[in-house]
Structures are given as C-alpha cells and as structure tokens.
Amino acid sequence: KAVNIQPLIELRHRYLVALTERDGATARFKHAEQNIRRQQDLYRDGATSKRNLQVQQTQWQTDKALVDASGVQGKAIVDEARLLWGKKLAEWALSTDSDSLSAFLSGRKALLQITLPVDKQLANDIHSIEVEASGNRSAAAKAELISAALQTDNTVQGESYFFQIESSRIRTGMRVAAWIPEQGENQFGVVIPKSALIWYLDQASVYVK
Numbered sequence: 001k002a003v004n005i006q007p008l009i010e011l012r013h014r015y016l017v018a019l020t021e022r023d024g025a026t027a028r029f030k031h032a033e034q035n036i037r038r039q040q041d042l043y044r045d046g047a048t049s050k051r052n053l054q055v056q057q058t059q060w061q062t063d064k065a066l067v068d069a070s071g072v073q074g075k076a077i078v079d080e081a082r083l084l085w086g087k088k089l090a091e092w093a094l095s096t097d098s099d100s101l102s103a104f105l106s107g108r109k110a111l112l113q114i115t116l117p118v119d120k121q122l123a124n125d126i127h128s129i130e131v132e133a134s135g136n137r138s139a140a141a142k143a144e145l146i147s148a149a150l151q152t153d154n155t156v157q158g159e160s161y162f163f164q165i166e167s168s169r170i171r172t173g174m175r176v177a178a179w180i181p182e183q184g185e186n187q188f189g190v191v192i193p194k195s196a197l198i199w200y201l202d203q204a205s206v207y208v209k
Contacts, residue, residue: 001112001113001153001173001174001175001176002110002111002112002170002171002172002173002174002176003111003112003113003162003172004172004173005101005104005105005111007084008081008084008085008089008093008101009093009101009105011077011080011081011084011085011093011094012093012094012101014077015074015077015078015081015093015094016096018070018073018074018077019074021070021073022067022070022071022073022074025063025066025067025069025070026067028063028066029060029063029064029066029067031063032056032059032060032063032064033060035056035059035060036053036056036057036059036060039052039053039056040053077094078090078094081093081094082150083150084150084151085149085150085162086146086147086148086149086150086162087147088146088147088162089111089146089147089162103166104164107168108166108168109164109165109166109167110164110165110167110170110171110172111146111162111163111164112131112143112162112163112164112165112170112176113149113153113160113161113162113163114129114131114143114160114161114162114163114178114180115152115153115156115157115158115159115160115161116156116158116159116160116161116180117156117158118156118157118158119158120158120159120182121159121183122145122159122161122180123181123182123183126145126180126181127144127145128142128143128144128145128163129142129143129145129163129178129179129180129181130142130143130178130179131143131163131165131176131177131178131179132176132177133169133170133174133175133176133177134177135177137179140177140179141165141166141167142165143163143164143165143178144163144164144165145161145162145163146161146162146163146164147161147162148160148161148162149161149162192206
C-alpha cells in the first residue's frame with residue numbers, strides 16, 4: 001500500500017523545534033556559566049553577597065536542567081521515528097537537509113509498504129521489485145528498497161518492507177500489486193532472445209558460438 005508520510009513530517013517538525021529549543025537552552029546555559037564564574041570571583045573578593053551568588057547558582061541549575069530536558073526530548077523523537085519508520089527513513093526525516101523527502105512531498109515519489117505472506121521472506125540480494133496499482137503486470141514499474149519496516153500490516157501479518165517508487169499515479173492509501181522474486185534453488189540454463197531463433201520448416205533452431 002502507499003503510505004501517508006504526514007506522521008513522518010510531523011516528527012520532523014517536532015524534532016526541528018526540539019533542536020531550536022536545545023540551542024536556545026544551551027546558549028542560556030553558557031551565559032549562566034559565565035555569570036556564575038563572575039559571581040564566584042566577586043564573592044571571593046568580597047565584592048558581592050552570598051545571596052547574589054546563590055541566586056546565580058539557582059539560575060545555572062535551572063538552565064542546565066532545560067538543556068538536559070531538551071536533549072531527552074530530542075532523543076525521544078529520534079527513538080519514536082526509528083520505531084515507527086525504521087532507521088533509514090528516520091535518518092531522512094530528522095536530517096537538517098530535507099532533500100531526501102522533497103520528492104515525496106511534491107508527489108513525484110510514493111512511499112510503499114510491501115507486506116509479504118507469513119511464510120515468505122525478501123531475499124538478501126533483492127533491492128527492487130515490480131509494482132502496479134491495477135495488477136497489470138505489463139504496466140508494472142520498478143520500486144527501490146529503502147529498509148525493512150519494524151511494524152507490519154495487521155491484515156496480513158507477514159514481514160514488511162518500505163520501498164520508494166517514482167510515480168505520480170500512485171496516491172496515498174492505494175493498494176498495489178507487487179511481483180517479487182522468490183528464494184529458491186538455482187536453475188541452470190540460458191536465455192535465448194527471440195531474434196536469435198532461426199525458423200525452418202516450422203521448427204526453431206539455435207546456433208551457439
């Protein structure tokens with residue numbers, strides 16, 4: 001099926017906001033560190049009261065807690081993205097460079113979640129498959145593997161994988177048919193192009209050099 005990437009985009013926006021808040025908290029914390037060192041020097045020289053030093057220490061602790069909290073919030077978003085979308089899509093979404101998702105946002109590409117039957121697995125050497133929305137094999141287009149999905153389709157409950165396909169005809173929510181090579185024993189032989197056949201008296205002959 002074609003997956004809606006809106007939740008992934010929302011995670012990206014939350015992460016960027018968390019980064020901004022962390023940068024602001026870090027800047028305030030650095031300023032508080034400078035202030036507390038200044039207050040400590042003044043206190044040792046007898047130029048300020050202990051009360052002023054304590055106030056500055058409290059501010060330093062508050063700013064440090066905000067830095068720690070923003071870091072925890074950012075990590076929680078990263079963990080959530082990886083759990084829901086896998087490592088590769090999470091990296092694309094949480095990168096400061098959004099070029100990896102721009103094709104999906106423009107509709108030039110579609111994100112597919114392909115779920116196999118329970119007893120099937122995707123072979124390690126398969127990096128692309130053929131898909132088509134109407135089930136017409138002759139009109140199928142190539143979809144490229146992104147990564148394995150950590151969550152599966154409840155209706156099928158087999159292993160799931162994320163693929164990307166360059167197609168403006170596949171819309172979010174559409175079901176697609178997929179043609180996937182199966183793992184099996186090696187078959188030995190040759191492929192004979194039709195143009196290499198020589199017909200004589202209704203029989204085909206092939207010359208091999």
